Amino acid sequence: MMNTAVNAALNAAVEAIMREASERAILPRYQSLVAEDIVSKAVDDVVTVADREAEAMLTERLAALLPEAAVVGEEAVFADASVMERLGHGPCWIVDPLDGTNNFAAGKPPFGVIVALADRGDILGGWILDCLTGRFCHAGKGAGAWIDRQRITARTTGEDPPVAAISTIFLDEGAREKVLTHVAPHYRLVDIPRCAAEQYPRLVTGVNDISVFNRTLPWDHAAGVLFLNEAGGKAARPDGSPYRVDEYERRDLIGASSPELWDDFAEVVAGI
Numbered sequence: 001m002m003n004t005a006v007n008a009a010l011n012a013a014v015e016a017i018m019r020e021a022s023e024r025a026i027l028p029r030y031q032s033l034v035a036e037d038i039v040s041k042a043v044d045d046v047v048t049v050a051d052r053e054a055e056a057m058l059t060e061r062l063a064a065l066l067p068e069a070a071v072v073g074e075e076a077v078f079a080d081a082s083v084m085e086r087l088g089h090g091p092c093w094i095v096d097p098l099d100g101t102n103n104f105a106a107g108k109p110p111f112g113v114i115v116a117l118a119d120r121g122d123i124l125g126g127w128i129l130d131c132l133t134g135r136f137c138h139a140g141k142g143a144g145a146w147i148d149r150q151r152i153t154a155r156t157t158g159e160d161p162p163v164a165a166i167s168t169i170f171l172d173e174g175a176r177e178k179v180l181t182h183v184a185p186h187y188r189l190v191d192i193p194r195c196a197a198e199q200y201p202r203l204v205t206g207v208n209d210i211s212v213f214n215r216t217l218p219w220d221h222a223a224g225v226l227f228l229n230e231a232g233g234k235a236a237r238p239d240g241s242p243y244r245v246d247e248y249e250r251r252d253l254i255g256a257s258s259p260e261l262w263d264d265f266a267e268v269v270a271g272i
Contacts, residue, residue, distance in 0.1 A: 006117065006125035006140030010065075014127050015136055017061040018113045022131045025053040026098060030131075031107040038105050041078060046105050051075055054097035054113065062093045062115070069093050069117065074219045087218060088246040091119045096219035100195030112197030116222035121246035126223025128197050137201055137227050145204065145231035154233035155206040156257045159188065162209035164265070165199065167192045179212075179269075186268055200224030203257045204231045210265050213253040218245035221253060228255055234262040238269060 029037065029050045037049040055073045063071055069091040077083045086092050093115060098104060100111030109132050117125040128137040137152075139145040145152050157163045164187035166179060183189070187210060193199055202208040204227065213221065225235040225243045235255040236242055243253060254269075256262035 006143060010125070011127070011138055011140070013065055014062070014115060014125075015129075015138070017058060017065070018115060018127060018129045018136075019134075020061070021054040021057045021097065022113055022129060025057055026050045026104070026111075026113070026131050030104065033105060033107075046101055047075060047078070048098070048101060048105055050104065051098040051101055055095060058095050058097055058113070058115065059093075062095070066091065066093070066117075071095060072218065073097065074217075084248065087118065087248070088121055091117070093117055094218045094222050094245060096197075099197040099220065100193070102194055110193050110195045110198035112195065114197050114219060114223050116218070116226070116245070118218075118222060118245045121244040123222050123226045123243075123245060126226040128200065128223050128227065130197060130201075135201070137204075139223075139227040139230040141226065141230070143230070145227050147201070147204075152204055152231050154204045154228065154231040154257045156261060157206050157209050159209070161187050162261055162264075163188050163190055163207075164210040164212070165190050165192045165202070165208045166210070166212045167194075167214060182271060183268060187265075196220040196224050200228055200235075200255065203228055203233055203255050206257070209257050209261050211255040212269075213255070214251055216243065216248065216250060216253045218248050224255070225253075233257045234259045236262070238266055240266070
């Protein structure tokens with residue numbers, strides 16, 4: 001395992017890099033994109049010139065910050081899937097240069113920048129920047145979770161029934177119907193923001209109690225999982241096993257604002 005601690009100096013350096021990418025590559029293009037700036041990657045998934053420029057900037061700066069760490073960026077993986085192999089072989093930065101790209105391309109929030117630091121599958125640090133508000137969430141393994149300069153403890157909504165933000169986008173019709181049939185009677189279902197950079201903070205700040213994620217790619221979830229767990233909530237696989245960045249082909253992940261709510265929800269979905 002790498003010896004680099006996620007300390008105040010590293011936090012400050014990563015924050016500066018992320019804010020620079022936001023201010024130089026992302027925000028100048030917000031609500032200013034033209035058709036040729038947006039390219040379809042897959043059904044209901046796009047990439048913009050801002051994603052690519054931000055990733056290039058983040059990759060260069062983060063690589064210089066910790067030369068011993070490889071970089072795994074979302075757009076680099078899209079271009080060459082073998083980049084994912086870096087996740088299991090040593091220290092690496094994991095970069096989502098523009099999370100919530102569909103929102104950004106539509107000229108609406110939320111969207112953000114996500115960076116994580118991992119070593120052989122274990123998440124050591126996570127950083128989440130909301131580009132428009134400037135909110136900066138960060139966590140270090142064993143060091144707690146923070147929003148800007150304030151240490152944060154996850155809080156529930158306090159609502160009965162609890163509030164569940166559940167994505168069914170990647171489920172087939174049968175699986176979607178099962179989720180809605182079994183879960184809806186126990187929870188108040190709300191829309192997802194289609195942006196992990198917003199969804200994980202919602203679980204910590206008392207906006208949502210539960211979130212379920214079907215696809216669990218590391219650039220979307222590594223930082224948020226660490227942030228939620230370090231804040232005293234719980235993010236784990238439905239069987240209770242921890243999320244690891246080198247197990248990206250596994251599906252399904254449950255996040256909750258408290259371990260008790262996580263247990264209750266896992267019991268509900270176990271019967272589906």
